Amino acid sequence: MIQYDYIIIGFGKGGKTLAGDLASKGKNVAMIEQSEEMYGGTCINIACIPTKYLVHYAEQKQGDNDMKTFYQQAIEGKDKVTKSLRENNYKNLADQESVMVYTAKASFVSDKQIHLESATETLELTADNFIINTGSEPVIPPIDGIEDTDHIYTSTTLQQVKELPEELVIVGGGTIGLEFAMLYANFGSQVTIIDSSDEFMKNEDRDIAESLEKILKDKGITIIHSSKAVAVKNYEERIKITHESKDGAQGELTAAALLLATGRKPYTEGLNLDKAGVKRDKNGAIQVDENLKTSADHIWALGDVNGGPQFTYISLDDYRIVRSQILGDGAYNLDKRKNIPYSIFVEPVLSHVGLNEKTAKEKNITYKAASIPAAAIPRTKINNQPNGLLKALVNPDSKEILGCTLFCAESSEMINIVRVAMEANMPYTFLRDNIFTHPTMSEGLNSLFGKFD
Incomplete structure (x- = not known):
């Protein structure tokens, strides 16, 4: 039986980043991934990267190109990009002396041992600590036929x-x-x-x-x-x-x-979590505490599988929490996380952070709201993207930024500026009076937060 310091099940964002950190500290790490088509995780193979590649490709169409051929070219280009990223992710770990990548299905035998099964062999591995980072899978609704x-x-x-x-x-x-x-x-x-x-x-x-x-x-x-x-x-x-x-x-x-x-649901099929003493909630997600530790003291769960927000950047932040517990001072945990932004890549992109009016009313939070049309931003005249609406909520007494929704071109970049201001506890006047380059979409934040005067 092969012994490791840490065994990580699932090659997702949080797990692969933690594997690299642990290896750099001299720990022996096993990375388990059941499919060679998923090295690097969901994001680069089947989610964020390939879909946004297709979104960008579709925007490049000019003239009377045959759309079916154009689409085939987009799929082929997407496949090349994901293959390259997948190979790079594999090499980044496999080339490290203290990391061993296994392509096999993992199942717990006990809280300290797993069984691996591939098309060619079976193995038993043991470790002092485990990280579960198996992600999520699509929900298949009950439709007749x-x-x-x-x-x-x-x-x-x-x-x-x-x-x-x-x-x-x-x-x-x-x-x-x-x-x-x-x-x-x-x-x-x-x-x-x-x-x-x-x-x-x-x-x-x-x-x-x-x-x-x-x-x-x-x-x-x-x-x-x-x-x-x-x-x-x-x-x-x-x-x-x-x-x-x-x-x-x-x-x-x-x-x-x-x-x-x-929708998607946590993927735990075949893990035999019961044998490791790892509990799940009613939705099938692995239960974790504020440190992302499961009901088994030496097993953590990162990313979609623990039932948190299903974003790659949350998996990365989960890594920061576990790194803090294992390699740091233990100060960072779920209780410190707030103001999670998101973007929906429609056209234009819809991005949000913090509260909206609906939530503020439900929570009985005092607020003042303001909005401007995206067309009010000069940049939209240049890029011919006038659709959308920008909206913000502030506390009228403390001037705290409570939330912001940006439904406009380049909002996926702009929303990060708003979140940084919120995390720094800056009043809305900070964005109202900030110097932004011109002509840019970001300077629309001057106008939006200027509406509160």
Whole structure:
């Protein structure tokens, strides 16, 4: 049996970064990844990087290029990028003397031992400490006929299809569904979203949600509200989808492809967590404390598998917490984390940090709100991206920035500026009076926070 100081299960952002740090401190580390197609984790292989590559590629189309060929070129380019990143991630760890990368399925035998099984061999490994970083997987909804019907995809498998679907039906109106809807509409697909929610983007303020919905419809995207897919079947080399509204009314759609975008869930299949004494919550996520330690004292869980926000940068921040516990002074933990930003890569990008009006009202927090149209920023006249809305909330007494929603071009960069100001406890006047270069989208923050005067 081979002994290690640390065994890390899952080659995701948090795990791979921690492996490198531990190795640099002289620790013997085993990195376990069940698929050679997932070295580096979800982000670089099937999520952030490939999808944003496709988003960028779609924006480059000029003239009367054949869209089907253009799409095939995009998929091929995406595959080259992910392959290169995957290979680099593998080498970055495998080339370190004190790191051993195993490509195999791991399962716990006890809290100090795991069993590895690959196509060619089985092994038993033991360690004093374990890190679980196995990520998440798509949620497959209970739709009649789903197991016997072709042309059904997840966000992972749709990216592997080299032929552009003429019509794409998307089940789910959340982040994944909206991003893929805009992406495939830009490539020329006729897109329909089946959204089960009673209220489109129910967690967003209505002015933001309505602005985005209008842009989606102007792009030619159809949204069927308060409805869910209840049955699918093969139909003349295509797929037929039956959807049903809350009042029981049914309708039918035919399409070349159906995308299931109904969320993701923690991936723990086959880990045998019970044998390690690791508990899960009712949603299947591994339970962790403020230090990301599981119910087993020497086992931690990072990233999507612990039920936290499903962002690569949160997996990286999870790494910082565990690094603080193992290699640092233990001062940084979940209690210190706040103001988590996010971006939804539609067109324009929708980014947010902190509170919005909806949440502030629910929490009975005193606030003052202000907004400006994106078109008020001079840069939008140059880049011809006038759509959207910028909105902020502040405490009228303390001048504290409570939250900000930026639905505009380049918002994924701008929102980081706002978060830094919030983390530094700067008043809104800091952004109101800050010197930004011109002409840039960032200087729109001057105007937005100037509205509070």
